[in-house]
Amino acid sequence: MLNFHKSDQAPxxxxxxAGIRRNGRWLVRGVEFSISRGEIxxxxxxxxxxxxxxxxAAIGVLKPDEGWVEKMPGLKVGYVPQKLxxxxxxxxTVERLMTLTGPLKGRExxxxxxxxxxxxxxxxxxxxxxxxxxxxxxxxxxxxxKPDLLVLDEPVQGVDFSGEIALxxxxxxxxxxxxxxxxxxxxxxxxxxxxTDTVICLNGHVCCRGTPQVVSQSPEYLKLxxxxxxxxxxxxxxxxxxTHLPDGRVLHTDGSITEHCHPDxxxxxxxxxxxxxxxxxxxxxxxxxxxxxxxxxxxxKESGRV
Amino acid sequence: xxxxxxxxxxxxGIGLAITVGPLGCFVIWRRMAYFGDTMAHSAxxxxxxxxxxxLNLMLSVFIVAAAxxxxxxxxxxxxxxxxxxxxxxxxxxxxxxxxxxVAFMTWVRIDLVGFLFGDILAVSEADIDxxxxxxxxxLAAIVYLWRPLLASTVNPELxxxxxxxxxxxxxxxxxxxALVIAIAMKIVGILLITSLLIxxxxxxxxxxxxxxxxxxxxxxxGALAVTGGLFGSLHFDTPSGPSIVVxxxxxxxxxLLPFGRNRQAETAIHSTHGGHH
Numbered sequence: 001m002l003n004f005h006k007s008d009q010a011p012x013x014x015x016x017x018a019g020i021r022r023n024g025r026w027l028v029r030g031v032e033f034s035i036s037r038g039e040i041x042x043x044x045x046x047x048x049x050x051x052x053x054x055x056x057a058a059i060g061v062l063k064p065d066e067g068w069v070e071k072m073p074g075l076k077v078g079y080v081p082q083k084l085x086x087x088x089x090x091x092x093t094v095e096r097l098m099t100l101t102g103p104l105k106g107r108e109x110x111x112x113x114x115x116x117x118x119x120x121x122x123x124x125x126x127x128x129x130x131x132x133x134x135x136x137x138x139x140x141x142x143x144x145x146k147p148d149l150l151v152l153d154e155p156v157q158g159v160d161f162s163g164e165i166a167l168x169x170x171x172x173x174x175x176x177x178x179x180x181x182x183x184x185x186x187x188x189x190x191x192x193x194x195x196t197d198t199v200i201c202l203n204g205h206v207c208c209r210g211t212p213q214v215v216s217q218s219p220e221y222l223k224l225x226x227x228x229x230x231x232x233x234x235x236x237x238x239x240x241x242x243t244h245l246p247d248g249r250v251l252h253t254d255g256s257i258t259e260h261c262h263p264d265x266x267x268x269x270x271x272x273x274x275x276x277x278x279x280x281x282x283x284x285x286x287x288x289x290x291x292x293x294x295x296x297x298x299x300x301k302e303s304g305r306v
Numbered sequence: 307x308x309x310x311x312x313x314x315x316x317x318x319g320i321g322l323a324i325t326v327g328p329l330g331c332f333v334i335w336r337r338m339a340y341f342g343d344t345m346a347h348s349a350x351x352x353x354x355x356x357x358x359x360x361l362n363l364m365l366s367v368f369i370v371a372a373a374x375x376x377x378x379x380x381x382x383x384x385x386x387x388x389x390x391x392x393x394x395x396x397x398x399x400x401x402x403x404x405x406x407x408v409a410f411m412t413w414v415r416i417d418l419v420g421f422l423f424g425d426i427l428a429v430s431e432a433d434i435d436x437x438x439x440x441x442x443x444x445l446a447a448i449v450y451l452w453r454p455l456l457a458s459t460v461n462p463e464l465x466x467x468x469x470x471x472x473x474x475x476x477x478x479x480x481x482x483x484a485l486v487i488a489i490a491m492k493i494v495g496i497l498l499i500t501s502l503l504i505x506x507x508x509x510x511x512x513x514x515x516x517x518x519x520x521x522x523x524x525x526x527x528g529a530l531a532v533t534g535g536l537f538g539s540l541h542f543d544t545p546s547g548p549s550i551v552v553x554x555x556x557x558x559x560x561x562l563l564p565f566g567r568n569r570q571a572e573t574a575i576h577s578t579h580g581g582h583h
Contacts, residue, residue: 059467079467090335091514101457101468
């Protein structure tokens with residue numbers, strides 16, 4: 001279901017049945033969601049499930065091959081890509097990185113660096129930063145331009161656990177302070193930011209969506225994460241009848257294992273569970289849903305794809 | 307004004323070096339050295355076409371270089387071969403087609419060596435106007451395109467997401483390269499153009515603390531190399547184009563000496579130190 005609780009205002013961006021196809025294969029298909037001001041949407045899913053692709057479609061880097069994407073006119077985006085390799089030959093300090101895509105006042109740069117805790121690294125070359133420091137620098141760059149929509153593709157990668165909590169707290173405070181919408185891609189299948197309004201689980205399609213369960217309300221998780229982390233983290237329990245294994249495959253309740261889950265997951269009924277081998281497709285053979293019919297060997301390479 | 311051939315060579319060479327400095331930086335940041343080479347090699351095809359069709363030489367070289375880069379874009383989109391292999395094919399086949407065409411045109415006598423290695427000492431006042439006029443145009447375009455070009459060098463998707471149109475920047479960059487090659491051909495020659503793009507920029511890297519400083523330094527270092535090379539060629543009676551490249555290489559080697567390293571080490575220590583706060 002779409003998140004309508006902020007429907008009084010037009011969404012910043014909305015995807016309508018969006019699909020992206022590359023080399024005859026659907027990377028992701030039938031994606032529907034919208035992000036409004038002040039809303040945090042988290043995308044989760046295994047590697048190769050189309051999270052980054054979906055995020056790129058949302059901000060217009062990729063054009064959908066089916067469906068459509070509506071953006072608010074004049075939408076200002078701040079983007080932290082999943083991977084960013086800066087060539088050694090390019091002399092770029094953290095400070096200079098801040099104004100890469102648009103001019104900023106010195107004060108704005110300083111504030112952004114301070115809020116991400118790397119003000120002392122302003123003059124360091126980006127190639128000398130550690131993974132976590134670089135991630136903070138990219139986040140600082142994205143927020144310094146005061147975007148309407150912040151798109152963060154695995155922003156906590158390479159950051160240690162307490163750093164992760166700190167970054168989630170920062171993202172929360174950015175949302176509260178500026179009221180921007182945030183599209184967050186999580187590297188974790190189950191643990192998401194507590195402030196998330198909507199979690200969307202992708203696996204080539206929208207598997208399921210819902211709201212996370214706040215950790216601090218559950219004693220066992222509270223014990224597991226500690227009280228500080230519990231305020232920032234939440235657990236998303238997938239309300240469909242299959243489990244995503246770490247390698248991207250899917251374990252169904254009936255014990256069968258498939259490469260991907262079915263497009264209608266979340267609406268599964270026992271009478272057409274996987275494993276009967278005769279299940280009907282509502283779409284083409286290259287839909288990427290990884291049904292039994294195309295599991296004869298060649299599909300295995302796709303799992304684990306980034 | 308420039309009645310002495312040596313002065314003319316110096317003025318044209320320095321003008322060219324200043325023009326190619328910033329462009330050369332983008333060539334190494336974007337890892338496009340081989341691409342530059344390919345475009346330069348295709349210039350000989352431009353020369354042959356200009357003779358065959360009686361076109362203006364520079365215009366013809368510009369058109370062929372631009373066409374080759376567009377062809378590369380098309381072939382890349384098809385994605386059957388790696389860019390590396392495509393460049394190798396385009397580079398040497400356009401050079402060879404040019405050479406073969408010239409061989410067929412028995413009615414023209416051209417100084418092939420002059421085109422391949424340049425003939426800076428034969429620069430006319432009209433050439434000087436062209437180098438400086440074209441150079442100012444190229445530099446103005448680079449200043450105007452600086453932000454989208456730099457942002458898309460760092461990450462095209464980031465640039466696209468934040469509204470900077472990296473594809474357009476890339477197209478303009480290719481056209482600027484074609485223009486620079488057309489201008490530079492007479493001065494350093496087809497085979498040496500890329501070295502004037504790359505070596506000063508690589509030398510500048512050691513001393514630069516920002517992309518902008520690196521671009522300016524590349525121009526300055528290029529101008530020094532041209533000056534040194536020309537005086538060397540006058541003194542030792544060596545060919546001017548290669549002498550300029552040797553001078554540029556000399557400056558690059560100088561930049562590798564310890565004073566360059568200290569600076570790097572300092573930066574490294576500084577940032578490591580910073581990390582512990």
